[in-house]
Amino acid sequence: EIVLTQSPATLSLSPGERATLSCRASQSVSNFLAWHQQKPGQAPRLLISDASKRASGIPARFSGSGSGTDFTLTISSLEPEDFAVYYCQQWITWPLTFGGGTKVEI
Amino acid sequence: QVQLQESGPGLVKPSETLSLTCAVSGFSISSGYFWGWVRQAPGKGLEWIGNMLHSGTTNYNPSLKSRVTISIDTSKNQFSLKLSSVTAADTAVYYCERGRNMDVWGKGTTVTVSS
Numbered sequence: 001e002i003v004l005t006q007s008p009a010t011l012s013l014s015p016g017e018r019a020t021l022s023c024r025a026s027q028s029v030s031n032f033l034a035w036h037q038q039k040p041g042q043a044p045r046l047l048i049s050d051a052s053k054r055a056s057g058i059p060a061r062f063s064g065s066g067s068g069t070d071f072t073l074t075i076s077s078l079e080p081e082d083f084a085v086y087y088c089q090q091w092i093t094w095p096l097t098f099g100g101g102t103k104v105e106i
Numbered sequence: 107q108v109q110l111q112e113s114g115p116g117l118v119k120p121s122e123t124l125s126l127t128c129a130v131s132g133f134s135i136s137s138g139y140f141w142g143w144v145r146q147a148p149g150k151g152l153e154w155i156g157n158m159l160h161s162g163t164t165n166y167n168p169s170l171k172s173r174v175t176i177s178i179d180t181s182k183n184q185f186s187l188k189l190s191s192v193t194a195a196d197t198a199v200y201y202c203e204r205g206r207n208m209d210v211w212g213k214g215t216t217v218t219v220s221s
Contacts, residue, residue: 001168034207036152043201043211044144044152055209087152091206095167096142096154 002026002090004099011104019075021102023088028068032092035064035073038101039084047086048073078104108132110202110212118196118219124189128202128212135160135178139205141185143176145198146214153198157206158185192219 003026013019023033031051036044046055048064051071061076075082083106088099114126128141135141142157156166158176166174175188189196197219204210 032207036208038152043214044208045211046207046209049207049209089152089208091208094165096157096165096206098152098154101151 001095002029002093002097004088004090004097006086006088006099006102008102009100011102012106013078013104014106015078015080017078019073019078019082019104021073021075021086021104023066023071023073023099025069025071025090029090029092031067032090033064033066033071034089034091035062036087036089037082037084038087039081044087075104108204108210110204110210112200112202112212112215114200114215114217116216116218118192118217119221120193120219121191124187124192124196124217124219126187126200126202126215126217127184128186129182129184130204131183133204134180135183135185136180140165141176141178142203142208143187144201144203144208144211145196146201147195147198150198155187155189155200194219 005024007022033051035048038044052064085101109131111129140157143155158164173190178185199214201214202212
């Protein structure tokens with residue numbers, strides 16, 4: 001199975017700062033990579049699909065980049081509601097797998 | 107607007123079968139997409155359980171494959187999860203979702219395995 005490794009595990013930042021989250025795949029997933037955001041007590045929600053395409057209703061401050069094995073989620077200027085856990089997920093092959101998550105905290 | 111809603115018992119006894127249903131509104135299951143399940147143990151990350159294509163093809167996580175069955179009922183526009191021989195390790199929040207990239211999620215339902 002494809003293993004996704006996210007770093008860092010925790011990112012401590014302040015509102016207004018830029019957040020850069022990394023996801024590395026154990027083998028190429030081309031651009032079949034998604035990013036999901038999960039706030040405490042809530043279900044995950046899709047932010048980015050196909051490595052760089054924002055899902056419907058997602059603000060422009062969220063952007064994704066990368067292909068193959070190395071991917072980045074960037075939040076250009078953190079808003080208070082962005083403090084959450086972010087998971088990358090590959091969907092090029094079965095089983096579908098998630099990274100371990102990056103917690104963005106204040 | 108597509109919405110998914112999980113339902114089922116919140117408490118299951120060890121060795122029994124966990125059964126959950128996901129009701130879909132705003133979209134016809136017969137129109138396409140994979141329909142699947144993801145779980146999250148307390149304080150842990152996300153684990154994909156499996157999914158089913160509207161036409162009947164299924165895919166399961168190898169770690170759970172021997173115990174999992176996913177089925178679709180197009181007449182009720184819903185799909186279901188059965189997980190047999192549960193143990194405390196199966197205690198989790200169970201989410202239903204749509205698509206390989208999981209573009210729509212249900213709110214989740216908590217299942218506790220305990221006698």
